[in-house]
Amino acid sequence: MSITVAVDAMGGDVGLDVTIPASIRFLQDHPEHRLILVGDLPAIEARLSALSADARARIELVHATQVVGMDEPPQLALKNKKDSSMRVAINQVKEGRAQACVSAGNTGALMATARFVLKTLPGIDRPAIAKLMPTVKGTSCVLDLGANVDCTPEQLLQFGIMGAELVGSLTRRERPTVGLLNIGSEDIKGNETVKQAGELLRGSALNFYGNIEGDDIYRGTVDVVVCDGFTGNVALKTSEGLAHMVSVFLREEFTRTWWTRLCALAALPVLRHFKARVDTRRYNGASLLGLRGIVVKSHGGTDALGFRFALEQACEEVGSNVIGHIADQVALQLEKIQRPAVEPSTTPETL
Amino acid sequence: MSITVAVDAMGGDVGLDVTIPASIRFLQDHPEHRLILVGDLPAIEARLSALSADARARIELVHATQVVGMDEPPQLALKNKKDSSMRVAINQVKEGRAQACVSAGNTGALMATARFVLKTLPGIDRPAIAKLMPTVKGTSCVLDLGANVDCTPEQLLQFGIMGAELVGSLTRRERPTVGLLNIGSEDIKGNETVKQAGELLRGSALNFYGNIEGDDIYRGTVDVVVCDGFTGNVALKTSEGLAHMVSVFLREEFTRTWWTRLCALAALPVLRHFKARVDTRRYNGASLLGLRGIVVKSHGGTDALGFRFALEQACEEVGSNVIGHIADQVALQLEKIQRPAVEPSTTPETL
Structure with missing residues (x-):
């Protein structure tokens, strides 16, 4: 093709x-x-x-x-x-x-x-920025990474649906697990938006894992990490800062004396291999989804x-065909979620 | 003493x-x-x-x-x-x-x-959790790390005051710089709470640097990083996860073959020194401030x-005497900020 x-x-x-x-x-x-x-x-x-x-x-x-x-x-x-x-x-x-x-x-x-x-696609309030990040187990997709500073619970659900389809598309994983980024694993944790998003995700057809914490991103606990754009952007940038610090410290330690420089020379192939593994260029490319x-x-x-x-x-x-899949899933899943709100009519039958 | x-x-x-x-x-x-x-x-x-x-x-x-x-x-x-x-x-x-x-x-x-x-101390709405983190330049104090999921702009200002005093107390830095964790350096970035907090911090007697981004935490751009407890906790935990991944990858690379194990042996003193530098035990101890x-x-x-x-x-x-200093500064600075709100009386003079 x-x-x-x-x-x-x-x-x-x-x-x-x-x-x-x-x-x-x-x-x-x-x-x-x-x-x-x-x-x-x-x-x-x-x-x-x-x-x-x-x-x-x-x-x-x-x-x-x-x-x-x-x-x-x-x-x-x-x-x-x-x-x-x-x-x-x-x-x-x-x-x-x-x-x-x-x-x-x-x-x-x-x-x-x-x-x-x-x-935007029908059913999507706002697009999100999604990116595959390296993890101990492979890769995870994190979204939103900064497009939406404030998010509604419904938007976070939409992110979950879009992220799952992107992971399916880029990594061919079946029924990817979706986690909600929070500050504790219990359902009662987090602010109101996150708690309500948790309820929506639990009630959805997604393979919802539950709440995850920041360290779970790199542990690869789930395939898709859902968060608002403020939190996601801070997590991404903080990671960039830490990675930079680690590389500065490693360089400083290996260039401290002529002896450590020799050690670095000996360890060079290994360090190169390590560097290639965490090379951000390999993970370049964020998708504007929705x-x-x-x-x-x-x-x-x-x-x-x-x-x-x-x-x-x-x-x-x-x-x-990631867009086709997202459009299908959004239509399917949002219909399901909206149904209960529509079916029990509030209009009295006698009218 | x-x-x-x-x-x-x-x-x-x-x-x-x-x-x-x-x-x-x-x-x-x-x-x-x-x-x-x-x-x-x-x-x-x-x-x-x-x-x-x-x-x-x-x-x-x-x-x-x-x-x-x-x-x-x-x-x-x-x-x-x-x-x-x-x-x-x-x-x-x-x-x-x-x-x-x-x-x-x-x-x-x-x-x-x-x-x-x-x-809590007079003038402090809620305590915050603060911690010194290693940076390329030394250490920075980050708060709140999880005590307050939702924060008002006033609380973020209080965190700035408390953080500056803690840094002064633990590292003897004079007039520590304070940064507001955001998703861009411009004043217009972020959600409403962060924008208003930015205004309060700019108007305060603190040595306010302005907005910072996640990577600035480890770059040591400022001495004190102010954020709500949700964002701070995610940033901290994400860092833990990334540090864990880096150590797993380094271990895997250095133990891959008998040759890389030899390289590791040669590099051991350097790797140990590096490890000591990022040893989380050295940064153990979070202060419950306020x-x-x-x-x-x-x-x-x-x-x-x-x-x-x-x-x-x-x-x-x-x-x-960090508590004495915090109490003094909070009294001094909050008095200044509250004055304009009190002085122009809204009560009509004719009543």
Whole structure:
């Protein structure tokens, strides 16, 4: 199956020098797929000169005159950057020319634009940002990672449904377990929203594990971790900070004296293997779930390898029809949940 | 200065076999300090037989017939366990026989009991749990770590004041910087509570840095990290989970083959040094701040070394008069903040 992905070639901290090499390598690895590169045409073309005729034939170029700044307020980007590489790339999905879009640009602007252009699926209040994270046992999907600061219990249930489908799509796990991020395992723990979300999840058709705590994310206790965007974002960023501290400390310890440098040299292959295992580039690619189109957000600071993983993920989502599955499950499960509220009519029969 | 600390000898996952060895070692290290060991007298005495006469003379034993279970609901413990080692230890502080209390028992029960027995300081709505965490630059104090699931902006301001005083007390830093944990650095980020807390903190006399993100905790961007107890608890537990994963992966990589085992042997001194640096026992001891008495919570699963660090921390807090400083600052700063709300009277002058 040939898949076409639209690439926001200008997005990210680096832009073209990451997105174009990643795109070229992606086309070489996947002779069946196609890319639409969106951005400043002359600048893109200059970087494609050495490309083989075969790969070049699978690239379409679309010009865009604007670029969304990494710190630009989403609403301003939405209003003033109608010809940005980000928006034009999303338009490719909307207009059916691409089946997915990948951008390393400003997350808030990407979410706002994607939501405006593509709209949400029926039954989904707001899209969520979901990401596979490494765990002791493999990977877990965590959502929301920052799109929704305040969430209703119903939204958290929607996240559970979407996360389960994404895990099914990306890892082929059957009936993935879903956990609700909380500060204790007992049902009575947490704030009102979380308690009510727990009730909805328990009553749903999902394979609900129950409450989990922060450490369960990396223990791989469940396949899907549901939380509001504030908590999820803090958990993700805190992890980044801790990982950075660990790498700084390891480097300091191994470079302290000539003797520890020798030790490092001896341990280098092992340390490299360890580093590869926790390499964030391998987990690059966050899915904007709940939209009527596939949008994958690459980390703004990633390199070509990381961006390529985001392109791969977009293809996986297209290939497994994740949006179709989410739409089906949302329709099925929300219907079930809403039924009790509708069936016992409050209208007196005598009227 | 001689300090007396009351020890909940029965608390924690292990109880006496951690608390008593830690207490003995503490008395040997500090010939000026005294301990009140609270719990099952015969069981405690059996563990003190080998003690020197000098150290024995600085121990007072107080019998308690009950023990609070690690999973016991706080309200039940408060109601039914009036003669628990935890409660009797806190009573020692209330009655002025000890200047601080240390327990490795059930956190919720400890907080509920301490609050009931000792009461909060004037101006403090609810106590918070605060802890020093290791950072790239040294340590930062994070609060609240789980005592308050929902917080008002005023409470978050109170946490900032208390955290700054604790940091001043434990690390002697002058005018510690205070950051508000959020999902972006701009003032407009976050939910309503966080935005309002930001305004209060900006208007306060604290050395307010502004919003910080999760990764700033371990980057040591600020001295004090303010957050609600839900977010703080998730950040703390997520860190525990990630640290666990890193150690599992490192162990797996270094034990993969006979060659990597040799590498590990070569790197052992360096790895040990690294491990000591991130040793959670060194950071054991969370302060229950905002009470009219010093209560330090030790991790329930720590060993004697970790428990000893919690005893040390209690002494530091007594020696630096952290409660006096918190009470002064809260009175001073809250007076300032409440003034504008009081001065422009809403009562019409003509009445």
